[in-house]
Structure formats: C-alpha cells, structure tokens
Amino acid sequence: MGVTFLVCSCLSLVITFLGLSQFDLSIVRYVRSVTIHLPWNQLTIPWMAFTSDAGDWIGEGTHLVGLSLVLVGAGWLFSWAVVRHAGIQTLLAHGLAALLVNGLKHLIGRPRPKFAHSGDWQFDPSWTSGYDSFPSGHSAASFAVATVLAKRFPAVAPLCIGVAAFVMLSRVLRGSHFPTDVVGGAVVGVISGAIGAAPLKAWRTSLRDGIGHSAVGALALLTLLWFLARTPEQGPVGLLLTGLGFVAIVTGLWLRRTEWMGTERSASRRRALMSLLLLCYGLASLTTSLYVVAAAGLAGVASWLNAVNSPEEEPSDGRGGMVIRESALLVGVALGLLTHYAGRGILPF
Numbered sequence: 001m002g003v004t005f006l007v008c009s010c011l012s013l014v015i016t017f018l019g020l021s022q023f024d025l026s027i028v029r030y031v032r033s034v035t036i037h038l039p040w041n042q043l044t045i046p047w048m049a050f051t052s053d054a055g056d057w058i059g060e061g062t063h064l065v066g067l068s069l070v071l072v073g074a075g076w077l078f079s080w081a082v083v084r085h086a087g088i089q090t091l092l093a094h095g096l097a098a099l100l101v102n103g104l105k106h107l108i109g110r111p112r113p114k115f116a117h118s119g120d121w122q123f124d125p126s127w128t129s130g131y132d133s134f135p136s137g138h139s140a141a142s143f144a145v146a147t148v149l150a151k152r153f154p155a156v157a158p159l160c161i162g163v164a165a166f167v168m169l170s171r172v173l174r175g176s177h178f179p180t181d182v183v184g185g186a187v188v189g190v191i192s193g194a195i196g197a198a199p200l201k202a203w204r205t206s207l208r209d210g211i212g213h214s215a216v217g218a219l220a221l222l223t224l225l226w227f228l229a230r231t232p233e234q235g236p237v238g239l240l241l242t243g244l245g246f247v248a249i250v251t252g253l254w255l256r257r258t259e260w261m262g263t264e265r266s267a268s269r270r271r272a273l274m275s276l277l278l279l280c281y282g283l284a285s286l287t288t289s290l291y292v293v294a295a296a297g298l299a300g301v302a303s304w305l306n307a308v309n310s311p312e313e314e315p316s317d318g319r320g321g322m323v324i325r326e327s328a329l330l331v332g333v334a335l336g337l338l339t340h341y342a343g344r345g346i347l348p349f
Helices: 002-033 046-058 061-077 081-108 137-152 154-173 179-196 200-229 235-255 257-261 269-286 290-308 318-342
Strands: 035-037 041-043
Touching: 002 035, 002 154, 002 179, 002 200, 002 290, 041 046, 046 137, 046 154, 061 081, 061 137, 081 137, 081 179, 137 154, 137 179, 154 179, 179 200, 200 269, 200 290, 200 318, 235 257, 235 269, 235 318, 269 290, 269 318
Parallel strands: none
Antiparallel strands: 035 041
16 A cells, blocks of 8 residues: 555656646746846846745755754753754755755756746756756755754644745746746655654655655645636536536535534544545646646545555544634635635736
C-alpha cells in the first residue's frame, strides 16, 4: 500500500504541474505588463511591489539561516529544548533543500522568464546564469524552514506556511520565476522539511509524507487558480463535471451528519474521511478542468490509502474542537461554492 500511495501522490503532482504550466506564460506576461523598466524593474501596483520586495527579503538564505541560529541560541540560553531542536532541524532542512535545488537548477537548465518568450519547457543542463529557473531557491528554503516550524509548533503552523507562500508569490511578481518554478521549489522545501524534522532512520516515511503533503498543497493552489482565472467549460464535459461536483458535495455533506450529531464518533473515522474527500473532489470537479479532476482523484486515493493503513485514533479535541473543525470545513465549502459562482475568471490573465 505504501508504494501505491507514493505512486498516486507522484502522479497527482505531475498532473498538477501540467495544469499549472497552462498559466506560466500568461502570468509572466501580465507581470511584465505592470512593470516599468527603470534602471531597475519596478511594479506599478503598490501591493505587488511591496510583496515582491518583502518576500524577496524574507526568503533570502542568509536571513533564514539567521532565524535558525536565533532559535538555536534562544533554546540554549533559556534551556528550551524544543526551540533548540527546531533551530537545528531548520538548518538541516535548509541545507538539504539548497543541495537539491542547486542540483536540479543546473541539471534542468530552464531559462528564467526574461530569457523565455515562447513558454517552452526546456531540459538542457546548463551552468549559465539566467538558465537556473526551476526550482525556486527562495521558495524551497522558505518552505523547508516553515515545514519544520509547523511540525514543531502546530499552533503557528498556518502562519509559517502562509509566510512561505508569501515568499513564493513574491518570486513570481518579481519576474524571477514561473509559477511552476516556485511550486517546484515549495515541493522540494516541504520534502526537505519533512526529512529534517524527523529522525534520519525514518527518512523513507518522511519522504513519503513530504510528497503526499506537497501534492495536496500544490493541488489546492491549482484548484484556486483555475477557479479565479478560468471560466467554466461549456458543453457536455463541463456539464458532466459540474453535475458530478454537486453530487459529490451533497453526498459528502450527508455522510458528515454523524460528526454533527455526535453519534458513533469513534466508529465513523473512515466515513468522516470519505466525506472530506468527496467534498474536496466535488469542489475540484466544479473547476471543470480535467487536470484538476484527475489530480484530485489520485490525491484522494493516496489520502484514503494512507488513512486505512494508519492506526485508529480516538478523537482528542473534545466537543469544542470538533465544532471549530466542522465549522471551518463548512466555511471552506461555502467559500468554494461562492468562488465558483462569483469569482470565476476575475484574475486578469
């Protein structure tokens, strides 16, 4: 089952990258259209200019190393073992990400956006400056550090991942990378962080978990991007996928009722998971994108295989935690449906 999980997650990642590549050239052209070329490139939209500069500063390798050293120093000074270990693990994850990124950059040799006008994906090993676009080093380093911190300090996990995503966005707005470059960097970073945050002897499990988590994250980004940048497909395929999406969402909500009613909670773990997968697959189907639907199906299979091979766990978050979790889920579904109806095609590319 572990091999099947890994294969499904990897296939989901490949299809997700194929979907994201549909936006590479259009996003780069839009960024160029709002950039003025002075002695330096400057974005004309204030929030984009701020994001570009701030994210570039946050994701700088020396600044991330400095953060790790601060954690190590604070942990040693105040006898905070968890903080000290987190600092050491972020250094290890950052180093692993740097090795992987630099190897892939020169092995693939993809030109940066300013050198690529046709949008073709090129596999041509090169040591020439400017032909090292994939994957993004800033994104990889940021996600490597963020993944470790998220594992060590779950309470601030959304903040850590959010800051790393901010860095990822900044690299595209800065014109330094294509969207697939930064997502590729994020995947490398998540995998490096998963390995760095676990014992070395468990590297196989960490690698599997890193690939699985990055596949889900990349798919979520593709789904959101497709909603906001593309209108629904018309014709039989579009109608079929839209109908399938609504059926999956309604079925998922119906299965979820045992969580809300509070009955058979310990016995409904798989039912709750199936409900969650149906809700996610339903939202993916509403994009009417075959890329998103195929990637979501594979990611769903991988998630199911991972769950059925994990030991059963009794709910430990109590009634209040369950209410918060289920409320967040319903809000997420509602926002997805709202985006489907009111947000399709609002992005200018």
